[in-house]
Amino acid sequence: MTEHLEKAPKAYYNHTFLGSPSARTIRLLAEYLEPLDRLNKAGIKDTIVFFGSARIKPRKEALKEYNKLLKQKKKIGKNGGKSDKEIISKLEDAKIDLKMSRYYTAAEELAYMLTKWSMSLSKGNKFVICSGGGPGIMEAANKGAKKAGGLSIGLNISLPFEQYPNPFITPELNFEFHYFFMRKFWFAYLAKAVVIMPGGFGTLDEFMEVLTLVQTFKLRKKMDLVVYDEDYWNEIINFKALAKYNMISKEDLSLFRFANTPEEAFSYLKKGIKKNYVKN
Numbered sequence: 681m682t683e684h685l686e687k688a689p690k691a692y693y694n695h696t697f698l699g700s701p702s703a704r705t706i707r708l709l710a711e712y713l714e715p716l717d718r719l720n721k722a723g724i725k726d727t728i729v730f731f732g733s734a735r736i737k738p739r740k741e742a743l744k745e746y747n748k749l750l751k752q753k754k755k756i757g758k759n760g761g762k763s764d765k766e767i768i769s770k771l772e773d774a775k776i777d778l779k780m781s782r783y784y785t786a787a788e789e790l791a792y793m794l795t796k797w798s799m800s801l802s803k804g805n806k807f808v809i810c811s812g813g814g815p816g817i818m819e820a821a822n823k824g825a826k827k828a829g830g831l832s833i834g835l836n837i838s839l840p841f842e843q844y845p846n847p848f849i850t851p852e853l854n855f856e857f858h859y860f861f862m863r864k865f866w867f868a869y870l871a872k873a874v875v876i877m878p879g880g881f882g883t884l885d886e887f888m889e890v891l892t893l894v895q896t897f898k899l900r901k902k903m904d905l906v907v908y909d910e911d912y913w914n915e916i917i918n919f920k921a922l923a924k925y926n927m928i929s930k931e932d933l934s935l936f937r938f939a940n941t942p943e944e945a946f947s948y949l950k951k952g953i954k955k956n957y958v959k960n
Contacts (some may be wrong), residue, residue, distance in 0.1 A: 709864040715855050719870070721894035722853060727810040727870040728794055728949070730787060731886045732828025732877030734843065739781040742922065746774040783878050784820045786908065789942040790875065791824025791832075797950055799830055807872060807882075807898045807953060808833055812863075813854065814843040817877045824847035835863050836875060864889060872957055873904045873949050876936075878912045894935050895928075904952035913938070 719725075739746075748772040754763045790866055791809045809825035811818035813834025813945035825832035825867045826848045837857050845854050857863040868890060876887045879885040887907075893899040907913050939945035 728873045729871045730821035733879035734816040736816040742778040742781040787820035788824040791821040792828045793946045795825045795828035795830035819846035902956040910938035
């Protein structure tokens with residue numbers, strides 16, 4: 681009997697190869713094709729994307745932490761030791777967290793209103809809420825959509841400090857990405873409107889990328905951009921100064937619109953989406 685070697689694994693079953701630098705292009709394609717397949721099967725072609733901080737807490741959670749620290753402060757000794765200073769510092773942070781929790785409430789309310797309206801259209805839930813899939817504003821958006829009885833998408837990203845999917849995402853629309861730019865592609869590709877809530881580096885990155893794509897006509901479709909809370913964002917970014925120093929055109933300031941309440945944002949988005957995409 682002729683001896684033979686054991687068969688080698690087929691390339692697409694070779695996990696060592698698939699995880700190697702040589703197979704990076706295959707992994708990139710997978711992060712395009714796998715979401716495309718699932719989204720097509722779910723019949724989703726239009727989304728309303730929410731960007732915002734993962735650090736913003738629900739009001740109930742923020743209030744609980746604030747009250748706990750407030751009780752600890754009342755027990756502080758007169759000597760003002762190191763631990764006392766830490767409690768006072770944490771209490772100041774908790775006070776800010778409590779103030780910022782209003783954005784969680786606003787995102788949840790806006791996502792709820794948009795989903796309810798979308799479900800009232802002839803095709804029903806056509807414009808699906810999409811978030812980054814994690815906690816904070818992302819969770820609030822998915823929560824609002826679920827509360828309204830609609831679908832919602834979570835485009836989660838694997839990070840060293842682990843961002844886990846929030847429990848309000850529609851399970852079959854829960855995605856996990858390795859590559860930030862493939863995740864950004866799926867944010868932009870189906871979006872018919874974008875809501876930018878207060879956030880940090882990640883939100884700024886997403887906001888500026890979408891603005892750049894719209895400004896340079898890489899995104900040619902009609903897309904309404906709502907920037908939530910004019911006071912917050914004007915403190916973070918001096919938009920008028922960019923125009924003043926000719927770093928952007930004055931017309932570029934019209935690429936987005938500020939909104940200061942969920943109702944104001946909803947009214948603007950509803951009007952724009954109806955004009956550009958609803959055919960009843």
